[in-house]
Amino acid sequence: MTRSRPVRRRLLPVAAVGVLGAGLFLAGGLALAPASSDAGRPAPVPAARAAGTVPEASTSADALATDIAGLQQHLRDQPDDAPALGTLGLDYVQQARNTVDPSYYPKAEAVLGRSLKLDDRENFTAMAGMAALEAARHNFASALDWSQRAIAVTPDNATLYGILADAYTQLGRYPESFDAVQHMVDLRxxxxxxxxxxxxxxxxxxxxxxxxxxxxxxxxxxxxxxxxxxxxxxxxxxxxxxxxxxxxxxxxxxxxxxxxxxxxxxxxxxxxxxxxxxxxxxxxxxxxVAAVPQPAYVLELGELLQSLGRTQDAERQYQVFRSEEKLFTDNGVALDSDQTLFEADHGDPAKALTLGENGLRTRPFLEMHDAYAWALHRNGRDAEALEQSQQATALGTRNALFHFHQGMIDKSLGRLDQARAELRQALAVNDSFNPLQAPAARAALAELGADR
CATH class of the missing domain: 1.25.40.10 (Tetratricopeptide repeat domain)
Incomplete structure (x- = not known):
């Protein structure tokens, strides 16, 4: 799962992510023609939303469940309706985000594959669905390919440029991402x-x-x-x-x-x-967490509990986090920055390093560089860590966690002036950025003989 934004540690809405980031704001209608009847006239789909449109990211799980039920009924009557199959696949991807239930991803892949088998030339709804699905599973190169294929079919569709921008962002291709967003704004x-x-x-x-x-x-x-x-x-x-x-x-x-x-x-x-x-x-x-067991929220709760000295309660939350992560990997989601940071801070630093190396290959985004830097630091490889950390801050993003990590890496390397500057910057951006690490930043500054 993906933190939809790099400013703090979290997962997307997902694919959430979640969010803005890899598919967080999959929004707007793709405006395909509705499903066709045997007579060649538009046939109504018995759902709240017609086939050939994309759900808003903010659409509720209940509303999407209604759409899904209606499309499923329609497809029982017309199983070869490619636009309806494509729309159902998009709904499944969005419902996975809303409910944090990745078991929707294999369902999405199946119906999108059926849709593309029926029409793999003009079927940009299913192509967009595949792009969204691949982004949700953190296969960003594939997401980019599918979004480009969809745009080749319908070059004036604003929603497709949003999906394209998400893929470029997560692949670290920022100028191309910014251009795609500007084009989306110009279109709609x-x-x-x-x-x-x-x-x-x-x-x-x-x-x-x-x-x-x-x-x-x-x-x-x-x-x-x-x-x-x-x-x-x-x-x-x-x-x-x-x-x-x-x-x-x-x-x-x-x-x-x-x-x-x-x-x-x-x-x-x-x-x-x-x-x-x-x-x-x-x-x-x-x-x-009771409403939606988003792993990022579980982790935040655990760290707050740990900061209060409630270590057993915190560990229970960390176990829930691990269980959620297994559920995602079992359904084809590649683990990356959140899991890397979790293992570096609360688990196995060697595992964090492996996760970071793998994550950076598929998702060379700012926060993946930061997570890999922290994993390198936790494994005593600070010179390499500094290089990765500097890539995380290269765009000028105001991110307290990034600056905290870079400050602690500088401190380990004996770059004490730089360490003071980075730790001060972390707290200047947000002095409550994390209940465990903000106090650690203040303690490190005190050890360095520096005030805020």
Whole structure:
């Protein structure tokens, strides 16, 4: 699973990821023709959404379940309807993200394969579905290929450029990703494209423009689900840049629209923990994890518990994290940055190194460089670690975790002035970036004889 944004340790919505990142905001309609009847006239699909469209990333699991049931019924009557099969595959990918249930991925692959077998020339819905599926499973080179094939069929479809941008981003091809996002905005300015535009500026360290674009995405959103999505990311932007009060306000605003949202409860929990409302944070984390066992949220809860001295409770959460990771690998998802960092910090550093090496081959993204740097550091290979860490910060992304890791690597190498500067920068970006590592940054600065 993928952290949809590199500013803090987390997984996507997925493929989540989750998010903006590898397929997080798969949005907008692909606008294929609807399924055809035997008489050649459009035949209605008995679902909330017609065949040949892509679900919004913010579409609820319940709404998608309705779509899925309707498409399944339609396909029982018309099993060779290629657009309906392609749409069902996209729905399965999105439902995997919404429910954090990767067993939908093999189902998606099966129906998308059937769709492409029926039409492998003009079937850009199924091609987009394959791109989204491959991104969700962290096969980003394949995701890029499928998105390019879909665009070759329909070059003026904005949604396809969003999928293309996601693949370029995760492959570390940032200028091409930024161009694809700009093309998406030019074709169809709106919540999906503006949210991606926000992320491109965040990657480059321009938080003001990123926030402005996400606010424009919120202003353009016309459903509670879309508004909740953008409010969640506004909360993230605020928290990741040291403003937990604004993060809390945005999360609570979103929860008034979507009181059952696990994402927004997690956003509120992080802000509450940073503001010292520990009991409230633990309750919100527990609620979020109970609703959707997103591994990133499980890990955040575990680290908060560990910071409070509740080591047995924390270890139980880490065991849940390991179980969730196995579920994902069993369903074809390649492990990368989250798992690398988890093993480096809470498990087996040698395993972290292997995961980092493998992850960097398939996903040479900023946060993968950072995770591999940390794995190298934890294995005593600090000169190599510094090179990887510097690649993680090459775009100028304001990321407290990246700067913390680089500062600790500098410290191990005896680069003490650089270590002080990086650790200060980590805390300047967000002095509550992690309940375990923010205190470690302060302790390292004190050991170096430096104030904040």
């Amino acid at each position: 300015p709106g919540t999906p494209s503006l949210a991606r535009a926000s992320y491109t500026w965040e990657l480059r360290g321009d938080v003001g423009t990123a926030t402005a674009d996400m606010q424009r995405a919120l202003d353009d959103a016309n459903t509670p689900a879309d508004r909740g999505f953008t409010l969640y990311h506004l909360a993230q932007l605020a928290f990741d840049n040291g403003d937990p009060r604004t993060a809390l306000a945005k999360a609570e605003q979103g929860l008034r629209l979507l009181p059952g949202s696990a994402d927004l409860r997690e956003a509120r929990a992080r802000a509450e923990a940073a503001l010292g409302s520990t009991d409230a944070a633990l309750a919100d984390y527990a609620g979020a």
